[in-house]
Amino acid sequence: MLRNFDESYLFFIGVIVFLGIIELCFRLGRRQRKPADESHRTHITALQTALLGLLALLLGFTFAMSVTRFEARKNLVLEEANAIGNAYWRSQLIAPSARTQVPRLLLEYTKAALELHDAENDIPRFDAASATSRRIERQIRTLAADTADNPPAISTIMFIQAINDMAQVNEKRRVALENHVPEPVFYLLFIVSAGAVAYIAYGTGLYGRRRLTSTGLFAALIALVLTFIVDIDQPGTGVIQVNQESMERMQGLLEQEL
Numbered sequence: 057m058l059r060n061f062d063e064s065y066l067f068f069i070g071v072i073v074f075l076g077i078i079e080l081c082f083r084l085g086r087r088q089r090k091p092a093d094e095s096h097r098t099h100i101t102a103l104q105t106a107l108l109g110l111l112a113l114l115l116g117f118t119f120a121m122s123v124t125r126f127e128a129r130k131n132l133v134l135e136e137a138n139a140i141g142n143a144y145w146r147s148q149l150i151a152p153s154a155r156t157q158v159p160r161l162l163l164e165y166t167k168a169a170l171e172l173h174d175a176e177n178d179i180p181r182f183d184a185a186s187a188t189s190r191r192i193e194r195q196i197r198t199l200a201a202d203t204a205d206n207p208p209a210i211s212t213i214m215f216i217q218a219i220n221d222m223a224q225v226n227e228k229r230r231v232a233l234e235n236h237v238p239e240p241v242f243y244l245l246f247i248v249s250a251g252a253v254a255y256i257a258y259g260t261g262l263y264g265r266r267r268l269t270s271t272g273l274f275a276a277l278i279a280l281v282l283t284f285i286v287d288i289d290q291p292g293t294g295v296i297q298v299n300q301e302s303m304e305r306m307q308g309l310l311e312q313e314l
Contacts (some may be wrong), residue, residue, distance in 0.1 A: 066286060070279030077250055078257040078271050085261020100259045107252040114245055115281060121237050122289040129291050129298045132229040137302035139225045140166055143218040149211035151203040158196065163310040165192040169226065170303055176233050177293060186230055193223050237289045249278045
């Protein structure tokens with residue numbers, strides 16, 4: 057569900073929800089305020105501290121998960137571009153009848169790989185791009201097999217190995233694009249964040265001081281961090297995206313060779 061939302065909307069929704077919780081809990085705290093009940097205030101303060109510590113732990117853990125996945129996707133872009141380039145250069149060693157067809161197929165393959173990234177959250181487009189990649193892989197293998205000597209030359213074996221490497225990297229990249237932080241983790245983060253701001257607002261109500269500026273700023277910062285984590289977990293959309301320059305340069309190179 058979260059992957060279908062624009063990240064900026066998530067930020068504003070989070071701020072509005074947190075501000076609403078702050079106002080409600082402040083009023084609840086002010087209604088239950090008893091100036092002589094210092095033990096209750098101490099208990100609420102202890103809960104605030106515990107919840108803020110738990111929130112910091114969960115935010116750090118989730119942020120690390122998102123960044124790890126982001127780095128894996130970024131590295132696989134370069135790895136796949138290199139694998140396609142390796143396949144192209146090795147194709148120059150195979151039979152001339154097949155050699156002239158390989159750049160066109162590899163160009164189509166590169167475009168499908170770029171489409172795979174752009175269609176990350178669009179399942180029909182994503183599946184179509186993945187199917188296109190598989191089809192081109194089969195075409196290239198068939199082409200190499202039909203033009204190979206018997207027994208095949210070392211150059212043909214090296215070319216087929218390059219195609220196998222390219223297919224393996226493409227599969228790893230597809231899996232990496234599908235590998236997101238589990239949504240229940242984000243729901244847990246939101247619940248703990250809401251609980252933290254609720255106890256802060258309730259505590260200010262017990263003391264009879266609103267402190268809307270500081271609590272509101274804290275709520276906005278928490279919403280911003282949550283939005284940032286969701287954004288980095290979805291590198292195909294939003295502000296933070298995986299750079300595709302390596303694949304685009306490879307596409308330009310193959311276009312020049314046609």
